[in-house]
């Protein structure tokens with residue numbers, strides 16, 4: 001292999017890497033708008049770019065779906081070498097209505113042991129986000145991420161001013 | 171009020187008493203053979219997930235159109251409230267069908283426990299009710315019919331979880347208030363309760379009771395060390411439709427650790443069997459009481475007469 005051949009090979013490899021990473025970057029959203037509870041809380045703009053820089057590896061949040069090896073004991077037994085899936089967004093597996101009749105009958109018929117009791121979207125977000133925030137010293141209060149709408153204020157009765165101790169008879 | 175209406179009321183209550191004691195016997199005989207509704211729904215409460223945000227309380231308040239709370243639902247100072255000289259935490263009442271309490275076991279982070287009706291498979295409230303105001307539905311809820319309730323509060327005493335509450339503020343209508351699992355407005359259509367829907371942590375898992383048991387046991391198995399090996403409500407008191415997974419022994423989060431696996435009805439079954447017998451001897455019994463009382467009266471009168479006589483004699487002396 002002469003110098004020219006080596007150079008060509010190197011350039012091809014480089015080109016492949018560039019194409020590959022562009023494809024990944026194109027797939028990867030910079031920002032994700034989470035707007036499943038907009039009646040009570042403003043939508044949350046999730047800075048996916050910033051968060052993915054913080055995370056060591058996609059599998060921290062995406063389990064085995066991005067093709068990076070999962071580290072979760074329960075997933076690894078089947079998904080150690082799983083390929084990237086077509087859809088990797090949280091909502092593709094963690095549904096927003098985990099307790100609807102359709103989901104419950106799906107759950108009743110689930111054959112894969114570790115797919116039983118799959119968290120819904122809200123659970124998955126909160127466990128992942130607050131779990132990590134607790135470890136990393138990120139914000140964990142409800143309103144640190146979720147600004148309330150006026151309806152939210154009414155819902156929580158934010159203006160109630162009775163005295164403590166009156167609540168609840170004995 | 172006339173004497174007639176009072177007498178009518180008494181007659182009616184005796185009739186109701188007779189009817190319900192017979193009803194009670196039927197229920198008592200059924201206990202033991204009834205193993206609950208297999209497809210009944212329930213909720214698995216996972217105490218390791220609950221963060222004490224009280225959103226479930228707010229959702230219940232809104233959907234059940236309960237009175238405004240004294241403090242906002244995001245005011246966490248309520249966790250410091252205690253009653254009966256610090257021995258009792260908040261409990262459910264007519265204005266709150268669910269409350270969340272905080273427990274701070276030594277050496278562990280605080281644990282929060284949501285309290286509401288546990289919708290027993292064989293409810294003690296139902297067996298104790300003399301007018302059959304309670305019903306256990308096949309969907310899993312324990313509901314009550316306020317229009318027949320006479321406010322005797324037997325159910326409040328019978329409930330092992332201290333749940334039914336008496337409505338002090340209503341002069342008419344339904345007087346006992348508790349969580350009814352949204353039976354009419356949600357459960358019948360297969361919808362989860364509002365508290366389950368709002369919970370940010372999915373601390374509340376809604377599903378068929380039998381599926382929840384599977385899920386609960388799987389959680390215990392796949393997360394060694396996270397939970398104690400017990401689903402509270404699986405067997406306790408004959409089984410409940412709201413069940414709990416706990417990271418620490420249940421007595422540390424305010425549960426009776428050994429309530430027994432028998433439904434309350436089994437404990438009173440023998441007693442209830444005696445009731446028809448009592449009814450049979452009722453007239454004789456009361457005639458006896460009456461005669462006794464009369465005798466006593468006569469006796470007293472007699473004594474009184476004697477005393478008078480003595481006085482008179484004394485006066486003469």
Ligand code: SF4
Nearest residue numbers: 220221223224226369
């Ligand atoms: S809404 Fe969920 S997390 Fe919040 S207090 Fe209720 S059960 Fe706990």
